[in-house]
Amino acid sequence: MYDFTYLKPSTLPEAVSLLSSDTEAKALAGGMTFIPVLKQRLARPTKLVDLAGLGLSGISVAGGKVRIAAMTTHMTVADSPDVQKAIPALAKLAGGIGDKEVRHRGTIGGSLANNDPSACYPSAVLALGATILTNKRIIAADDYFQGMFATALEPDELITAVEFPVPEKAAYMKFPNPASRYAIVGVFVAKFPTGARVAVTGAGQSGVFRHAAMEEALGKSFSPEAVGNVPTDAENLNSDIHASAEYRAHLIGVMARRAVAAAG
Template sequence: MYPFKYHKAATVRGAVGLLKKGEDAKLLAGGQTLIPTMKQRLASPGAIIDLSGAGLAGIELKGRTVVIGAMTTHAEVANSPIVQQAIPALASLAGHIGDPQVRHRGTIGGSVANNDPAADYPAALLALGATVHTNKRKLAADEFFAGLFSTALDEDEIITKVAFPIPAKAAYVKFPNPASRYALVGVFVAKKGRAVRVAVTGAGNDGVFRHAGMEEALAKRFNAKSLDGITTEAASLNGDIHASADYRAHLIGVMARRAVAAAA
């Protein structure tokens, strides 16, 4: 690990001020991606800005929306009575991220900002139609994710919370890598009114994406059998040592059917 300066921000405004100092600074949330890459010397920020003291943790129910602070850990989301009752699919998703050590350190804001193509939360945001709140603005999930490890965030922009509308039905099912627990393929299905949203993570060669064909079929009839005959083009999917693009295409269909069955 290369030398760096450490700052602990007491407020979001203070963190933004430190970002603007020009020290090639990186924000530290749970550190589940940043710290390992620094240890391997794949990242060498000049300064680290710790957000743990900036007051960004917490879970609230506001009307028909669950609002989760950016520094809320995966374990807190998984064990929250509010989330368990309002959006049990989201609580289940959080409870199956990584291992207990990761769940007690990793945060929802860090995961969303990092936008790993195999992460679980991006699928939840897309499927549930969540809104990402920052120190500057509000961003719909459809506008937020911009490709592999890329988002619409500006250099001095910090996620403060994520707001999830409560669906009528929802479920998330993933085929996890047995070592990392990242999704080889994960599918989140959500129904609200007559609209259905289906988000796929772990498979797209450009990161998380919505599956229009499945959404159209499920909007007509919300049943796993409605997905019969619907396929995913392998050319748009990622292939690696863990799974080929063709295998991931097959898994999308399998995980989607299981998610619909669980939601229904």
């Protein structure tokens, strides 16, 4: 990697000020994507602002919402009895990200700020209709994801926490890339009194997306049969050596059906 200045501020305003005063400075959360990028010399930041000293870690459940602070690791979420009780699908999703080493370092805030189109968390945030809390504002999930590696975050904006409404039921099913173990297709389904939400990661050319036809079908009947035959248009899906767009379209149906079945 190229040389950079490493900084570890202890307050959020300090971190924001460091980032806003230098457009070439970069925030470092768990670093599970960013450190490999640095090692391959694909980025050349002037400063690395480590967010680990900001006290942004922890989980709380209150008022029908699960609040997870931005620097909480996947392992912490996976192992949290509170999350396991309130939204077991979310704990399970976190426990299936990467490998054990990644889960001990990677954070929810880092994953969402990066918005990798094959990452697991975006599907949960979008399907559960979570809100992203930043140092500036509150962003609804539907407004947050803006394409591959693109989000509503402004350059000097840091995620502080994510708030998940507790659904009636939910589940996540991932078809992993055999090599990278990222999602080739990941489908998160959630049932709320107001209806069902379905979000798909790994497959879309513009990153995570909601599946309107499946939501409509599940709104009428939240059952595997209802969603199993809802087709997905392959038009805007990714295609690579592991999975063609057609295969991904098919897998979305299979994963959705299995997710609904798992949600019970």
